[in-house]
Amino acid sequence: MSGRVIAGRYELATILGQGGMGQVWTAYDQRLDRRVAVKLLRPDRVAGPTGSEAVDELRRRFVRECRVTAQVDHPGLVTVHDAGSDGDDLFLVMQYVEGSDLADHLAEHDPYPWQWSVAVAAQLCAALSAVHAVPIVHRDLKPRNLMVRPDGAVTVLDLGVASVLDSDTTRLTHTGTPIGSPAYMAPEQAMGGAVGPYTDLYALGVLLHELLSGDVPFAGSTALGVLHRHLYEPPLPVRQIRPEVPEPLESLVLRLLAKDPQHRPASAQEVYEHLAPLLPPSGTGLPTGPLDPTRPFLRPHAPWPDRVTTPPAAQPAPVAAKPDVAAAVDEVKQLLGQGRITQAVDILGGILPAAAEQHGEGSPVVRILRKQYAATLMDDGQYRRALPELRRLADDRAVEAGPADTQTLQYRYDAAHCLEQLGEPAAALAEYRAVLPYYENQYATGNNPARSFEIRQRIGYLLLAVGDHAAARGQLQALLHDTERMYGPHHPLPVELRRQLDRQLQVRGG
Structure with a gap:
């Protein structure tokens, strides 16, 4: 080829x-x-x-x-x-990134200096913090997906590729295996639960343990055996292998490897703050040579060895004119038809204030624009910006039509989806549970049960994400019974639920 x-x-x-x-x-x-x-x-x-x-x-x-x-x-x-x-x-x-992937870098330096491990992890925290703010979850953080460049900078590869293959966090591949690498897979990911930034932080803990000790904390001859160990076995503290590792670093690794996501650090930013005191101060020494990951901290912003680059001149920002609402709406329709969603988002966000000024905040045209803006933000993956718009729409609609109104519920459902994508499983769980009775009532009066079933499924997966495995299993078993009764045993939904429940049993049994 x-x-x-x-x-x-x-x-x-x-x-x-x-x-x-x-x-x-x-x-x-x-x-x-x-x-x-x-x-x-x-x-x-x-x-x-x-x-x-x-x-x-x-x-x-x-x-x-x-x-x-x-x-x-x-x-x-x-x-x-x-x-x-x-x-x-x-x-x-x-x-194209020059350098060595972290797996090869680790293999070439045995033992890997603990100061290098701290420098690698600190750089990863900076990148993950930017990624999680979008929000994107890498899902497959491991040494082969990280590059150490000649200047010691660490670069994350394959961002979004695992997300592409597994954008529905519950989906398994047709072989029955979740996307990701078992050795670096968090318990909630292994069980097929909802993933979030906390999932990447667990993988960072595995990575740090491997750099410090020379091996991943949980290994085995089969993928299921490895996943079972992630779920039930405590990791070996790294100081039992390398006593020279600072105690605060060992404590941080153990927190990152907590089985319950809620017991891990709250964010990549928090992890960085714990690593910062262990980083080498600027100017305290010289890097040992190329591919030294402490170099960005010893000589911050220094040129690469044997390289001098001149940045391009900054271009002045264009001055924005006051938007023409009608013309902008027509342009948004055209852009959406062409799949140019990011540009459509920018235009919608720009014309909303002007439309509110011209027509009034409560006018139908502003409501329609706000609804389109929220939907387009979601389609563009900008869940953090979409969430307040959806909450505002839900509150306004509830005042007009009541909490059981179909459109009110749709806004709240979309808000729950945003919370889930933002890595806030407890908040998403509460929102899904709040809207479920309304959908259950609609189902009881003869409406399509698909949305009710979907919410119950999301609740089951989120229960896995927050570590309540018994409740999750009960939720999914009850849902399996109801979907088999409604659709028959060979419908894709009960088939998926049986596979998920079987997988939980396999992982538990190792």
């Missing part, structure tokens, strides 16, 4: 790695005359034998998730240049 040109532009050169679902190549960007990295994914292998509709849906999600991840700007993240489909493949074009 070397020499193949992707999308009429990217000529594949050398394969860097491959797995069951795709390959990574170095490639040549013929238009800009530069080297890039190209990841190829086979949607039929990811979606499994579920028909063309599932493959088409995966393609759509892939482009959407790549667009969302491309918006995250941080020096610790690999830059996304392009994404799309070419023949049977999905492709993601990324910045």
